[in-house]
């Protein structure tokens with residue numbers, strides 16, 4: 001089998017159009033656009049580019065988007081103060097603190113400080129708890145965007161065997177929750193998993209969220225599987241590579257996401273979707 005390519009870039013464009021229409025309706029109803037505020041601490045070049053892209057994407061769909069850049073030596077108290085201001089500002093619907101944070105700042109204290117209703121990343125424990133208990137809340141962008149990709153591929157999830165490699169709070173765990181809620185039989189694998197190859201070979205749906213270039217080999221892919229590659233790894237030659245050996249996996253999968261052009265663009269499109277959703281919910285449109 002040769003896989004069809006799950007074109008995240010094109011599907012993300014479609015999501016952005018949907019959001020743009022929703023934003024226009026929001027503006028007519030409430031007389032102001034949804035607002036997204038992104039906080040970046042430090043100068044990490046990749047993070048600077050990512051956060052600028054988020055700001056630009058918010059403008060393209062008609063939102064008010066603002067990037068707040070804070071120096072690398074910003075203290076935890078100062079960052080918490082900035083978050084408190086944004087929590088209290090009625091024109092702010094979404095708050096995103098770019099990760100990773102410098103080592104003097106405790107990530108959990110920061111994530112816990114964001115108003116769960118404005119937590120468009122879905123990283124606050126309240127939103128994680130809502131997801132785990134099957135109640136509506138803000139869902140992390142990368143897993144939610146990956147579910148949209150599965151839907152666009154027409155993947156049948158009910159009763160399917162899904163394997164998620166990676167158990168981070170921001171990707172692996174919420175992805176597993178979403179697949180479980182969609183009635184898949186879910187296995188979460190990680191660095192202590194024994195015989196990862198055998199576990200992966202069981203997967204009708206395989207999601208790789210590890211951060212190791214081409215860890216997942218072609219012969220670990222079940223014939224006809226749908227493969228979602230979340231990994232974003234910079235190789236020695238300066239290119240981006242996923243966690244999956246793409247060319248080899250393509251020969252066996254039914255659908256596969258490329259890197260770049262797969263999950264990454266969906267993350268940003270879903271962030272816009274979450275911001276619109278948070279704005280509507282805050283103004284009583286639940």
Ligand SMILES: NC(=O)C1=CN([C@@H]2O[C@H](COP(=O)(O)OP(=O)(O)OC[C@H]3O[C@@H](n4cnc5c(N)ncnc54)[C@H](OP(=O)(O)O)[C@@H]3O)[C@@H](O)[C@H]2O)C=CC1
Pocket residue numbers: 142165166167168169170171172189190191192193196209210211212215230231232233263264265267
């Ligand atoms: N496209 C996008 O929009 C996004 C892409 N990413 C990318 O996704 C990848 C994962 O991100 P994130 O979840 O934040 O990463 P983390 O580093 O937080 O988590 C990585 C996970 O992979 C597991 N792991 C590490 N090595 C192995 C191994 N050899 N075999 C099996 N499992 C292993 C770890 O296991 P353990 O828990 O045991 O340590 C951990 O659970 C990264 O490449 C990141 O850049 C992330 C966010 C968004």
Ligand SMILES: Nc1nc(=O)c2c([nH]1)NC[C@@H]1CN(c3ccc(C(=O)N[C@@H](CCC(=O)O)C(=O)O)cc3)C=[N+]21
Pocket residue numbers: 050096097098099100121141142232240259260261262263264265267268
């Ligand atoms: N609070 C927070 N929320 C995040 O969502 C968050 C974060 N912190 N920290 C970093 C990770 C990573 N992440 C990406 C988003 C888009 C692309 C993306 O658009 N990638 C393009 C290519 C980009 C390139 O060429 O470098 C693609 O895959 O096609 C990548 C990675 C969001 N993250």
